[in-house]
Amino acid sequence: MTLNGQTIDGAIFNNAGLLLDEPWNSLAIEKVNEEPSLVVQKCSTVIAKIQTNHPKLLFNPDLNFILRFLRLRKYDTDKAYKEIISLYEFQKVEKLCHNLLPSECEHIFKLLVGAVMPGYDKQLRKLLILHIGLWNTDETKLWDAFRALLIVLEVIASDPVSQITGLSVIVDFKDFTLKHLSHVKFSLARTIVKAIQETIPIRVKALYFINASSFLTSLISTIKVLLSSKIRKRFHVLAEKREKGDRPLSEILCEDFGPEVLPRSLGGVADVNEDPYEITCNLMLQQQTYFENLMQYGF
Template identity: 30%
Template sequence: MAEENDFTVAGPLETPVVESEVQSLPHAYSCTLTPELVAKAREELQEKPEWRLRDVQALRDMVLKDYPNLRTRLDDGFLLRFLRARKFDYDKALQLLVNYHASRRSWPEVFHNLRPSTIKHVLDSGFLTVLPHPDPDGRLVLCLRPGKWRPSDYPFLDTIRAIYLTLEKLIQPEETQVNGLVILADYNGVGLAQASQLGPFLAKKVVGILQDGFPIRIKAVNIINEPRIFIGIFAIIKPFLKEKMAQRFILHGSDLNSLYQRIPSGILPEEYGGAAGKLNTADWSTTLLNSEEEFVVEFCQPDPLEGAALTDSMLFEGEPSEAQCDESYRGVRSQLYYCY
């Protein structure tokens, strides 16, 4: 973990938050979880309702002590996201919060001016949507269709921006914070044109943010209709996945019965043999686009620490050089061509 004052990050707040101001703020948090989800959070996340605000205050105090220049939201609801994502381990929650902000400063191409209107073309292409109904465990299903992306239409980073905004919206409800979410990735139509855009340097950044820099619990990644070339794609991604996350990738191929064992057909669209009607991408697009103003507040404020020195956080420690990545990518690229 970085030493005090080594790490300065700008976030949505325009003025510093001082300890006296934070402590004087009323606890406006009001739990929206059902009794069943309260019990689930207690069992799976070690969240004790009677200690909840005490735990939030402990994390808030750690932020103020260890990272006094970290411009971040410190309200109860926001900090609870990080505590739940790390099962109320204070140190891990703090590091996740630091990583969350470090990713923004370390990858400006993704996070600069990040608002739904700037990725409308990705939404219009049908690249992603969220299914209207959760699974039996209460987990929302994020549906990705990489084959809808054409490199000649827009850059790969735009798809990352669209995924990140979607996750930001999905993590707002407490139900998702407790239940987590499931990913359904349909690789139909993915070929060498798409696969060749992803190298180790880019893969590490994407995996690093989603795995270690965002307060969400990804419970499963279901891959369907994967072509032979997916062997090469996964070879690029897998070295950066923690073992627990790698085990959550399930490859179904074209076997929909295998998929139904993970995601019931009753909540799947007709395109995947389900009973939930045609796949609708328009509703989720509308949801994001209607949230434009909240994302402007979150991501598009002037940076009061512009030009300040920023050391790497643990999230990006040991990141390979471009030369190393080029060398590594030569070997992986040969696999892509072989698979193709």
């Protein structure tokens, strides 16, 4: 893929630091109001606000960490500061976040339920695919699956490109049964939606539920109510049963995301030498030290 005549890296994540190379630098200026000469100054302003208002808070002082919240809020330092405080307050009270380590969720990752696809979609966003029909309710709890999802989202949020362009998500309900549905609790669903919307510094720019059976209508309606008005506008449900005259699911996905980023199982032509689900599993399990470091911060 190219942008402004330059080739876009097809790796799972970009390892850029505070100052981005082209074409991402220009995109950051356009999308999140980034001014390269003021990045460090803005980070310092947020840090000063935290130190002044919460002197006892042990927060992550890494500028790359602070920067993700500034990009989320388009360099509004007050809003970025409030997002960081909300994150630590949420982590303090929610057991979902306690001891959140890849080693604690290894059994979930090895189910190969989720994949961060290499490359970017048509809108230059990372694409996360969740095949939740593979969830084994006899061996794993939904609680653990949500904890694993938080780990994946945290890793994506650390990616500078995702901080700028946002994230696309496809939730595939193929093989999802009534047995799965019986294990979904509203209170836990509400908690995870709150976590994604209010604490993780990532902008979900597209959310697709695909292969959705008719018995999921109530669940989907409930989730939709929990979504913010912005995400609700980006939320699409594509039924498993295609009516006469409906466009094929693969055609819709290829048009909206681009065939180059989609796996062949969804009609795409993603050029990958290894299974993206296995790659994602291995990548998450390699983040143990990173998450152990994060655990030292908070109220």
